[in-house]
Every structure is written in C-alpha cells, then in structure tokens.
Amino acid sequence: MTKLEQLKESLAVVSDLNGAASVLGWDQQTYMPPGGAAARAEQLATLGRMAHEAFISDEIGELLEGALAESTGSPSDSDESCLLCVVRRDYEKARKVPPVLVAGIARAASLGMEVWVQARKDSNFPLFQPAFQTILDLQRDLAQCLGFEESPYDALLDQYEPGMKKSGLVQIFSELKAGLVPLVQSISERLDRVDDGVLHRTYPEADQWAFGLEAARRLGYDFQRGRQDKSVHPFTTSFSVNDVRITTRVDEQFLPTALFGTLHECGHALYEQGISQKLERSPLAGGASLGVHESQSRLWENLVGRSRSFWKFFFPHVQRAFPQNLQDASLDCFYRSINRVEPSLIRVEADEVTYNLHILLRFELESDLVEGRLALADLPEAWNAGMKASLGVVPPNDAQGVLQDVHWSNGLIGYFPTYALGNLLSVQLFEKAQSAIPLLTAEIERGDFQSLLDWLRRNIHEHGRKFLPSQLIQRATGEPLRAVPYLRYLREKYSEIYR
Amino acid sequence: MTKLEQLKESLAVVSDLNGAASVLGWDQQTYMPPGGAAARAEQLATLGRMAHEAFISDEIGELLEGALAESTGSPSDSDESCLLCVVRRDYEKARKVPPVLVAGIARAASLGMEVWVQARKDSNFPLFQPAFQTILDLQRDLAQCLGFEESPYDALLDQYEPGMKKSGLVQIFSELKAGLVPLVQSISERLDRVDDGVLHRTYPEADQWAFGLEAARRLGYDFQRGRQDKSVHPFTTSFSVNDVRITTRVDEQFLPTALFGTLHECGHALYEQGISQKLERSPLAGGASLGVHESQSRLWENLVGRSRSFWKFFFPHVQRAFPQNLQDASLDCFYRSINRVEPSLIRVEADEVTYNLHILLRFELESDLVEGRLALADLPEAWNAGMKASLGVVPPNDAQGVLQDVHWSNGLIGYFPTYALGNLLSVQLFEKAQSAIPLLTAEIERGDFQSLLDWLRRNIHEHGRKFLPSQLIQRATGEPLRAVPYLRYLREKYSEIYR
Numbered sequence: 001m002t003k004l005e006q007l008k009e010s011l012a013v014v015s016d017l018n019g020a021a022s023v024l025g026w027d028q029q030t031y032m033p034p035g036g037a038a039a040r041a042e043q044l045a046t047l048g049r050m051a052h053e054a055f056i057s058d059e060i061g062e063l064l065e066g067a068l069a070e071s072t073g074s075p076s077d078s079d080e081s082c083l084l085c086v087v088r089r090d091y092e093k094a095r096k097v098p099p100v101l102v103a104g105i106a107r108a109a110s111l112g113m114e115v116w117v118q119a120r121k122d123s124n125f126p127l128f129q130p131a132f133q134t135i136l137d138l139q140r141d142l143a144q145c146l147g148f149e150e151s152p153y154d155a156l157l158d159q160y161e162p163g164m165k166k167s168g169l170v171q172i173f174s175e176l177k178a179g180l181v182p183l184v185q186s187i188s189e190r191l192d193r194v195d196d197g198v199l200h201r202t203y204p205e206a207d208q209w210a211f212g213l214e215a216a217r218r219l220g221y222d223f224q225r226g227r228q229d230k231s232v233h234p235f236t237t238s239f240s241v242n243d244v245r246i247t248t249r250v251d252e253q254f255l256p257t258a259l260f261g262t263l264h265e266c267g268h269a270l271y272e273q274g275i276s277q278k279l280e281r282s283p284l285a286g287g288a289s290l291g292v293h294e295s296q297s298r299l300w301e302n303l304v305g306r307s308r309s310f311w312k313f314f315f316p317h318v319q320r321a322f323p324q325n326l327q328d329a330s331l332d333c334f335y336r337s338i339n340r341v342e343p344s345l346i347r348v349e350a351d352e353v354t355y356n357l358h359i360l361l362r363f364e365l366e367s368d369l370v371e372g373r374l375a376l377a378d379l380p381e382a383w384n385a386g387m388k389a390s391l392g393v394v395p396p397n398d399a400q401g402v403l404q405d406v407h408w409s410n411g412l413i414g415y416f417p418t419y420a421l422g423n424l425l426s427v428q429l430f431e432k433a434q435s436a437i438p439l440l441t442a443e444i445e446r447g448d449f450q451s452l453l454d455w456l457r458r459n460i461h462e463h464g465r466k467f468l469p470s471q472l473i474q475r476a477t478g479e480p481l482r483a484v485p486y487l488r489y490l491r492e493k494y495s496e497i498y499r
Numbered sequence: 500m501t502k503l504e505q506l507k508e509s510l511a512v513v514s515d516l517n518g519a520a521s522v523l524g525w526d527q528q529t530y531m532p533p534g535g536a537a538a539r540a541e542q543l544a545t546l547g548r549m550a551h552e553a554f555i556s557d558e559i560g561e562l563l564e565g566a567l568a569e570s571t572g573s574p575s576d577s578d579e580s581c582l583l584c585v586v587r588r589d590y591e592k593a594r595k596v597p598p599v600l601v602a603g604i605a606r607a608a609s610l611g612m613e614v615w616v617q618a619r620k621d622s623n624f625p626l627f628q629p630a631f632q633t634i635l636d637l638q639r640d641l642a643q644c645l646g647f648e649e650s651p652y653d654a655l656l657d658q659y660e661p662g663m664k665k666s667g668l669v670q671i672f673s674e675l676k677a678g679l680v681p682l683v684q685s686i687s688e689r690l691d692r693v694d695d696g697v698l699h700r701t702y703p704e705a706d707q708w709a710f711g712l713e714a715a716r717r718l719g720y721d722f723q724r725g726r727q728d729k730s731v732h733p734f735t736t737s738f739s740v741n742d743v744r745i746t747t748r749v750d751e752q753f754l755p756t757a758l759f760g761t762l763h764e765c766g767h768a769l770y771e772q773g774i775s776q777k778l779e780r781s782p783l784a785g786g787a788s789l790g791v792h793e794s795q796s797r798l799w800e801n802l803v804g805r806s807r808s809f810w811k812f813f814f815p816h817v818q819r820a821f822p823q824n825l826q827d828a829s830l831d832c833f834y835r836s837i838n839r840v841e842p843s844l845i846r847v848e849a850d851e852v853t854y855n856l857h858i859l860l861r862f863e864l865e866s867d868l869v870e871g872r873l874a875l876a877d878l879p880e881a882w883n884a885g886m887k888a889s890l891g892v893v894p895p896n897d898a899q900g901v902l903q904d905v906h907w908s909n910g911l912i913g914y915f916p917t918y919a920l921g922n923l924l925s926v927q928l929f930e931k932a933q934s935a936i937p938l939l940t941a942e943i944e945r946g947d948f949q950s951l952l953d954w955l956r957r958n959i960h961e962h963g964r965k966f967l968p969s970q971l972i973q974r975a976t977g978e979p980l981r982a983v984p985y986l987r988y989l990r991e992k993y994s995e996i997y998r
Contacts, residue, residue: 016545019538020519023526031530032742035724039518039739042780046515050549225534240538243531281541 003066004080010060011087012281017051019239026245029231045106052102056094064091079276082466083284089162090283096145105142108135109411116409123399125380132408133376136369139413143370153370156414160290161421163468166367169417172424172483173360179487181390183494184354187341188392190498196337199255201325208250211321212262215314216246219300220453221266222273234261236268236297241280244272255322256338260301267300268293270453274461289469290415292460294422295429302352302423303430303489304444304452308335313447339497343391345400352423353490354391359420361386362405366413425473427486429460432477502565503579509559510586511780516550518738525744528730544605551601555593563590578775581965582783588661589782595644604641607634608910615908622898624879631907632875635868638912642869652869655913659789660920662967665866668916671923671982672859678986680889682993683853686840687891689997695836698754700824707749710820711761714813715745718799719952720765721772733760735767735796740779743771754821755837759800766799767792769952773960788968789914791959793921794928801851801922802929802988803943803951807834812946838996842890844899851922852989853890858919860885861904865912924972926985928959931976 001009021044028040054060064087074080112131119128143152146159153166213228231247238244246265251257271287279285287293304310308331311318315334319326326334341351347358365382368374374382383402388394395401407415433455434440443451459476473481500508520543527539553559563586573579611630618627642651645658652665712727730746737743745764750756770786778784786792803809807830810817814833818825825833840850846857864881867873873881882901887893894900906914932954933939942950958975972980 012541013545016542017549020523020542020546023523023542024519027522027526031726031728033722033724033726033744035721036739036742039742039779042511043515043519043522043738046512047519050512050516222534223532225532227530227532229530239542240535243535243538245532280538 003063003070004084007060007063007067007087008083008282010054010057010063011283014051014055015281015283015285017047017054021047021051022237022239026237026239029233029235030229030247041110048106052094052099056091060087060091061095064088077466079278079284079466083282086465087283093146093159096147097142098145101138101141101145105135105138105411108138109409112409112411113406116403116406120399120403123397123403125398125403128403128409129376135408135411136376136413139411140370151367151371153367153414156370157417158414160415160418161469162289163470164289164291164417164421169363172481173363173417173420176356176420176424176483176487177360177390179483180353180357180360180490183487183490184341184343184357184391187353187494187498188343191342193498194336194340196340198325198329198333199337200253201255201322202252203255203322203325205250205252207321208252208255208258211318212248212258214317215259216262216266218447219263219266219270219304219449221246221269225273226269228262228265234265236265236272238269238272238286241273241275241277241285244269255325260305260338263305264297264301267297270300270456271296271461274453274457275464276462279464279466284464284466286465288460288463288465288467288472290418291421291425292469292472294419295425296422296456296460298422298426299430299456303426304449306339306352307444309441309444311335311338312445336497339493341494341498343393345387345393345395346404348405353494356420356423357390359416361390362416363420366408366416370413421481424483424486425481427489428473428477428479428482429456431485431489432459502562502569503583506559506562506566506586507582507781509553509556509562510782513550513554514780514782514784516546516553520546520550521736521738525736525738525746528732528734529728529746540609547605551593551598555590559586559590560594563587576965578777578783578965582781585964586782592645592658595646596641597644600637600640600644604634604637604910607637608908611908611910612905615902615905619898619902622896622902624897624901627902627908628875634907634910635875635912638910639869650866650870652866652913655869656916657913659914659917660968661788662969663788663790663916663920668862671980672862672916672919675855675919675923675982675986676859676889678982679852679856679859679989682986682989683840683842683856683890686852686993686997687842690841692997693835693839695839697824697828697832698836699752700754700821701751702754702821702824704749704751706820707751707754707757710817711747711757713816714758715761715765717946718762718765718769718803718948720745720768724772725768727761727764733764735764735771737768737771737785740772740774740776740784743768754824759804759837762804763796763800766796769799769955770795770960773952773956774963775961778963778965783963783965785964787959787962787964787966787971789917790920790924791968791971793918794924795921795955795959797921797925798929798955802925803948805838805851806943808940808943810834810837811944835996838992840993840997842892844886844892844894845903847904852993855919855922856889858915860889861915862919865907865915869912920980923982923985924980926988927972927976927978927981928955930984930988931958 024040024044024047032040064084068084068088071080071084108131112135115131116128119125139156140152143155146155148155151166157164157166157169216228217223225242226244226246228246228248230249232249234246234248236244236246246262246269248258248261248265271293275285311331311334315331319329339351341353343354344350347355350358361383364386365374365379368382369376369379380398380402384394387401433452436455437443437451440452443449460472463472467475470480523539523543523546531539563583567583567587570579570583607630611634614630615627618624638655639651642654645654647654650665656663656665656668715727716722724741725743725745727745727747729748731748733745733747735743735745745761745768747757747760747764770792774784810830810833814830817833818828838850840852842853843849846854849857860882863885864873864878867881868875868878879897879901883893886900932951935954936942936950939951942948959971962971966974969979
C-alpha cells in the first residue's frame with residue numbers, strides 16, 4: 001500500500017468513529033428514553049476522545065508526510081491533492097490544541113448548557129455569567145493555541161468558516177447593515193399590509209407531516225438514503241453520504257414551523273446526499289463550511305420555498321391537504337402570508353428581511369467580548385441597546401434577549417456569522433443558477449427541481465470539503481461573497497409584497 | 500488511583516464502545532434507511548475491532564494482574580472479586596484467539612448470512628454448503644484456540660453458557676427427550692381438542708401495539724429507561740442499565756405474534772433493567788449467560804403470560820381492546836387457544852411442548868458436525884430423519900427444514916442449547932418464586948407482578964454477570980439445572996388442556 005492508501009485507511013477509522021457518534025447524537029435527540037442520558041454522555045465522550053486521539057496520532061502525521069512526499073504532479077484540484085491539503089490543515093490545527101484544553105472546553109460546554117437552561121428559564125443572566133466567563137476564557141485560550149494575525153476572533157471563526165477573517169466580515173456586514181436598516185424601517189411603517197392569519201389555523205400534525213415528506217421528495221431528497229423524524233430542535237445529520245437524516249418539529253397552530261423547517265433541513269440534506277461517493281469515509285465527505293451549508297438550506301427554504309413560483313405548483317396541493325383551512329384562501333394571500341415581515345425579538349422566528357440584523361448584533365457583541373472591549377456583566381445592556389438600534393424592539397427580559405440562543409452556552413463563538421454568510425451566498429448561487437438554467441422559473445412552477453439540484457450538485461455538493469469556501473464560491477459564481485445581490489433580492493421581493 | 504480503579508476506567512471505555520455499537524445495531528434494525536447499510540457495516544466493524552483491541556491490550560492485562568495482587572481479603576461474592584474473576588476469564592479467553600481468526604470469523608459470518616438468505620429463498624442447501632463449511636472449519640479452529648478437555652463443542656458452548664459442558668447437556672437433554680417424545684405423541688392424538696381460530700381474526704396493528712405496551716408496563720418494564728419499536732425480528736438490546744430497548748413485529752391476522760413477542764422481549768428487558776446500577780459501565784453489566792437470559796424471557800412469556808392466572812386479569816382488557824373479535828369468546832377458550840400444541844416444522848413458531856425437541860435436534864446435529872461424525876453434505880437428510888423421529892413431521896423442502904434458522908450462517912454454533920436451558924430454568928425459578936411468595940397466584944390474577952419481579956431482581960437480575968450460571972442457579976433455587984420440573988409442569992398444564 002502507498003502512504004496515501006494507508007493514510008486513507010487510518011482516516012476512514014476516524015470517519016467511522018465520527019459517524020458512530022453522529023448516530024448516537026441522532027438517537028439522543030429523537031428516540032432515547034430519559035434514562036439513557038448519562039450513559040450516552042459517556043459513550044459520546046469516549047467516541048469523541050478516541051476519534052480525536054486517532055486523528056492527532058503521530059502515525060497519521062507520518063503517513064501524511066509520506067503521502068505528501070509521494071504526491072507530485074497530480075493537479076491541485078484532484079481529490080488526492082485536496083485531501084492532503086485539507087488533512088494537513090486539520091491536522092496542524094488539531095495538534096496545536098492540548099488535550100487538556102479540549103477536555104476543558106467539552107466540560108465547560110456541558111456545564112454551560114445545563115446552567116443556561118436554568119438561567120433562560122428564570123431569565124437570570126447573572127446565573128449564567130460565571131459559566132459563560134469560563135467558556136469565553138477557554139475560547140480565548142483556544143484562539144491563542146490556534147494562532148491568528150489580526151484578531152483572536154479570526155481563529156475561532158476559522159473553525160466554522162475556513163479562510164474567513166473578522167475584517168472580511170466587518171466589510172460585508174457593514175454593507176449589509178447599511179442596506180437592511182432602512183429597508184426594515186420602511187417595511188415597519190407598512191406592517192399592516194400583510195396579514196398571516198391564515199397560517200395560524202389548526203393544521204393537524206399527521207397531514208403536516210405527510211405534506212412535508214411529499215415536498216421533500218419533490219425537491220429531490222432521497223428517502224432510500226435518509227428519513228425524517230421528530231425532535232425538539234430540527235437538525236440534519238449524516239452518518240455517511242448514503243444515510244443523511246433530517247428532523248423537524250410540528251406546531252399544529254402554525255403551518256410554517258414544520259413546513260419551512262423541513263425545507264430548510266432538506267436543503268442541508270441535499271448537500272450531504274450530493275457529496276461524491278468517492279469521498280465517502282474521508283475527511284472530505286462534509287460541507288465546505290457552515291456558511292456554505294447554510295446557503296443550501298436557505299436556498300431551498302427561502303429562494304425556492306418562499307417564492308411565488310414554488311407555490312404556483314404547491315398551493316393546490318397544500319389546499320387539498322388542508323381544505324378546511326385553505327379552500328377559501330388565494331395563492332396571493334398565501335404567498336404574502338409566508339413572507340410577512342416583522343421586527344421581533346427571537347432570531348429563530350425572524351423573517352428573511354430582519355433575520356440578518358439578529359446575526360449582525362451577535363457578531364458585534366461576540367467580537368467585542370473576544371477582543372476584550374466588552375465585559376460580560378455589560379452584555380445584557382449592550383444586547384438590548386443593539387436590538388433597539390437595529391430592529392427597533394427591546395426585549396422585556398433576558399430570556400427573550402441575550403439568553404435566547406443555546407450557542408454561546410455550548411462554546412460556539414464565531415459561529416453565528418455563518419448564518420448570515422449562508423443567506424448572502426444563497427442569493428448569489430440562486431441567481432447564478434437562474435442564468436445557467438434559462439427555464440428555471442418555469443420548471444419550479446411545475447414542481448420540477450431537477451435542473452436546479454443538478455446545478456447545485458455539480459457546482460457545490462459533489463466537491464464536499466475539497467475547496468475553501470472562497471474558492472468554491474469563486475468557482476461557482478465567478479465572484480467573491482457579496483452583500484449586494486442579497487440586498488437587491490430583498491428590495492425587489494419585498495417592495496412588491498409591501499408596495 | 501488503585502490498579503482496580505484504573506482497570507475499571509479502562510473497562511468502562513470498552514463498555515462505551517460496545518454500548519455505542521449496540522445503538523448502531525438497534526438503529527440498523529429499526530430505522531436505518533437501506534442506503535445506510537454499507538457505511539454501517541464499516542462503523543460496526545471499526546467499533547468491534549477497537550473494543551476488542553482495547554480489551555485485549557497489554558495495559559488491561561497489567562492492570563488486572565495489579566488489581567488481583569491488591570485484592571486480598573474481600574469476600575468472594577463481592578462486586579470486586581467477581582469483577583476480577585470474570586475479567587480474568589474473559590481476558591484469558593480473548594487473548595487466546597488470534598486477531599486474524601477473529602477477522603476471519605467475522606468475514607465468514609457476513610458472507611454466510613448473505614449466502615444463506617439466497618439459499619433459503621431458493622431452498623438450495625448445496626448453495627449454502629461451502630460457506631457453511633468455512634464457518635464450521637473456523638469454529639473448529641476457534642475451539643482449538645480456546646481449548647477444551649472432552650469435546651471441541653465445550654469450547655464453543657462455553658462462549659454462550661459459561662461453565663456448561665456437552666456432557667452436561669447430554670445428560671439433561673436425554674432426560675428431557677425421554678419425557679417429551681411420549682408427551683408430544685399423546686397430545687398429537689388429541690390435536691382436535693383445541694381450536695385457536697379466535698386468534699386468527701383481524702387484529703388492527705395500532706390496538707395490538709397499545710395493548711402490548713400496556714401489558715409490558717404492568718409487568719414492570721420501565722419506559723423511562725426503555726422503549727419499544729418495530730423490527731423484522733424481535734430483539735432486546737441494552738446501551739446501559741438505564742436504556743434497555745425492545746422490539747416486536749405485528750401480524751394483523753394472528754394476535755400472539757406481537758403480544759407474546761412483547762412479553763418475551765420484556766422478560767429479557769426486565770433482566771437488563773434490573774442489573775445493579777453499581778455494575779454500570781463494567782463487564783458485569785449483562786446477563787449471566789444466554790440460558791439465564793432466556794429463562795427470564797420464557798418465564799414472563801410462558802409461565803406468566805400463557806397462564807390462566809394472567810388471563811384472569813388480562814382477558815377483560817384484551818376483550819375491550821378487540822371487542823369485535825373477542826366479545827363472544829370465553830376466558831377458557833382464549834386460554835386454550837394460546838396454548839394450542841402442534842408438532843410443526845418451524846422452531847420459532849413452536850409451542851411450549853414441542854419447542855425443545857427442535858433444540859435437541861439442532862444440538863445433536865451440531866455436536867456431530869463439530870466432532871466430525873457428520874459431513875455437511877449429509878446434514879439435510881439427518882435433519883429430516885431427526886424431525887421425523889422426534890416430532891413426526893418431515894419438511895417438504897430445506898427452506899422449511901435445515902435452512903430455516905439464521906444462526907449457523909452467522910457462525911453461532913453451540914448457541915441453540917441455551918434456548919432449551921432457558922426453558923428448563925424458567926420453570927425451576929418460577930416454582931421457587933411461588934414457594935417464596937405464597938400469594939403469587941392471587942397477585943397475578945389481579946395484575947400485580949411486583950413481588951415476582953422483586954424476587955427475580957434479588958435472585959437473578961441485580962447480580963448481572965457476577966456469578967457463573969451454575970452458581971447463580973444454585974443460589975436462587977437451591978439445586979442445579981434439571982429437566983424434571985419442566986416435564987412435570989408441561990404434563991400438569993397440558994393434561995388439563997388436552998384432558
């Protein structure tokens with residue numbers, strides 16, 4: 001066996017352990033009885049530790065060196081070159097972090113989650129503050145270990161969005177904010193032009209479930225290689241290119257929760273199902289970054305799923321599924337309902353227009369925290385001031401404010417920006433697909449998503465983690481990530497809806 | 500940390516890996532989409548290999564030696580003494596088997612299963628024969644590695660029923676056979692005295708499911724620490740003492756399939772849920788043997804679940820659950836129906852009386868194969884002759900004969916006898932519990948199973964793998980495993996039913 005083959009074999013073992021951990025994680029959130037929690041935590045810790053140890057082993061380092069020495073002359077975008085490049089990057093980063101810090105971060109995250117649940121319940125930020133301080137300190141230590149040039153935030157961000165820097169975000173996000181704030185303000189003056197009462201009727205769970213599955217199937221989600229289950233928080237998980245699962249939750253009093261939840265996760269799942277089979281059991285069998293992943297979920301959820309074209313096809317279906325609620329509704333009324341805009345407190349419930357403002361605030365706050373410009377004790381006040389300034393609303397309590405999201409409690413700092421990047425990219429990709437597929441709108445209007453999926457497969461999905469996000473975006477769209485197309489898309493769509 | 504503590508920590512890692520593998524196995528048989536199969540096989544192979552390597556490591560050997568040296572004076576039935584004793588036994592056995600043989604056995608089993616599926620479908624034994632020959636040869640090699648005094652069969656049997664020998668089986672089984680054959684013959688002359696037509700009506704799946712859950716709950720199965728799902732073949736699996744799951748299958752045209760399937764698996768699950776929490780994450784957190792495990796499933800399925808007392812309580816419930824089928828049936832008719840006896844071809848469908856004759860035949864054949872007295876080419880003929888001699892029926896083809904069970908194709912030789920041992924033990928234990936709990940029958944008649952469960956917890960469950968089956972049986976019943984109580988039980992029960 002060549003060194004490369006040996007390396008691949010060793011990496012496949014790591015991949016098996018990670019895949020096994022994902023199965024355990026999926027079960028934990030779908031079917032596990034309450035009693036299983038303690039043992040599950042131990043099993044996941046053991047699998048995580050063994051996967052980490054197997055990956056950072058000297059053996060992998062030697063095989064990697066050997067394989068790099070062997071590999072001369074294969075093109076830089078070949079599977080092999082990309083594999084070696086990605087593994088070297090991952091390996092060097094992983095070796096920089098001492099195991100004791102890895103363990104400390106895991107412990108702090110697990111404790112942080114527990115405290116956060118209680119703190120949010122009681123709307124008690126001071127209760128959460130000490131645990132959050134520990135998490136923040138450890139994340140700064142992590143940034144020091146990983147290394148950075150300009151800001152420690154860069155090191156954290158790079159874990160989720162390889163190659164992206166804080167300075168790049170500042171540039172894109174300030175352009176985005178400059179466009180969003182007046183747009184939100186303008187819509188805020190016309191809120192009464194859209195009424196979504198029709199979505200708040202009683203939609204039986206079983207019918208919602210069946211309709212969601214039908215929609216996912218139409219989009220191209222392969223149920224021979226996936227399935228949908230229920231969980232408290234919707235997610236997508238992958239145990240292999242050929243076993244990619246989604247979950248959703250159902251609210252019988254609000255149709256969009258399950259429906260757009262399914263379309264969103266389906267977008268993630270189409271990405272994972274579309275990764276080249278050749279990359280199976282390798283570190284390349286995953287998404288290029290969280291931002292690129294989110295571009296896929298948002299593209300299917302919003303660019304497709306909240307478009308008029310999509311509902312030209314699906315509206316008669318949804319009417320048939322819920323005749324008592326929708327037989328007297330019009331396509332136009334339904335379309336406007338699912339695109340209702342309202343500045344609100346909770347990120348996960350936010351519409352397309354206001355959503356990114358939530359992210360921009362979190363980005364500003366967490367970079368201030370990481371760079372030491374903001375003390376944790378002052379965070380709730382800064383949060384509320386930021387909400388007021390950008391969205392015009394102020395949380396009545398911290399549970400609906402600074403404590404609303406689980407991420408920070410789990411040690412995820414530098415993670416939120418990827419949501420906004422995904423939104424921006426979704427529009428760039430969709431516009432590029434539209435110009436590549438002249439009849440795309442007509443196809444969507446008759447419920448045919450094959451050309452779009454094929455285009456995404458070729459330009460994004462099949463490459464897995466082969467390229468850095470910036471390379472992948474350049475290859476697919478011919479330009480870098482930009483805010484302008486997203487702003488233009490919002491303005492066009494919402495000036496029509498809100499006149 | 501003492502050597503014992505270090506040893507426990509290392510064993511806990513092995514336990515985590517095995518628990519993780521069990522989750523993957525459960526998912527494979529319940530929810531996994533077809534596409535997931537290939538990656539799942541890799542993941543399970545990796546977990547199995549890592550658990551094996553971690554267990555047979557020199558480090559465990561040294562810690563074990565150190566812990567044994569430390570441990571002087573703790574009573575021989577203490578958790579620690581038993582742990583060291585069991586780990587030494589397991590470790591010495593595991594170290595005797597070369598990894599290349601372990602891998603060969605796994606490969607042959609996986610290939611054997613695949614060929615067997617086809618061979619059974621085509622009722623083509625010669626198609627299966629070469630794969631079976633490989634399996635048999637490897638099992639003989641395994642017996643040589645493990646070592647034995649009298650028969651290579653002892654070494655194989657010992658994996659499933661520690662401490663049991665072929666000579667012991669021969670003695671118990673010949674007594675059993677001598678009692679069963681005339682009993683079966685006598686009932687065969689009176690088959691028309693019991694008609695089970697009432698069980699062959701249409702029983703809707705959802706109602707069967709709900710009734711099964713209700714019965715399991717009443718028996719004491721803790722759904723906070725378990726759950727029931729559907730699978731093609733019912734099984735029980737355990738990821739921890741606090742996460743023990745069962746599966747069943749439902750036949751809408753035959754009530755007993757799901758009902759007694761649930762009671763059977765529930766018996767296994769009550770055992771696993773009853774293991775002392777102190778043994779969690781250790782090699783002692785499991786059943787003493789497959790025979791002892793089967794005694795628990797059979798006790799709840801047959802001694803309890805097919806008793807008149809049980810149905811005195813449950814018959815009105817089952818009538819209410821299926822009024823259209825059962826409102827005109829009597830308790831007596833129902834009781835006789837679920838205890839109908841008929842010599843038949845298929846082991847898994849066999850009644851209490853004829854069941855063990857299926858096992859005895861398999862035991863005779865597989866010990867002849869292992870000891871080289873029977874050639875594989877002659878197996879189908881020997882099978883058919885054995886069926887004729889003991890049950891009076893002859894399979895029309897090999898699919899319904901020698902190819903019916905999956906076990907051999909999977910490398911399980913020396914495994915079948917544990918089913919019969921479980922049957923015998925179930926009666927010994929139940930009789931002992933009856934004498935310890937004078938009002939047991941009355942309690943069962945009012946749907947109260949707590950005293951029985953408590954007795955089993957104290958005498959069997961909580962000890963996990965601490966004792967050898969022979970020790971455990973002696974402690975619980977005051978006597979060794981015997982065939983006489985089982986024969987007496989059958990004669991009494993069935994002479995009443997068949998008069």
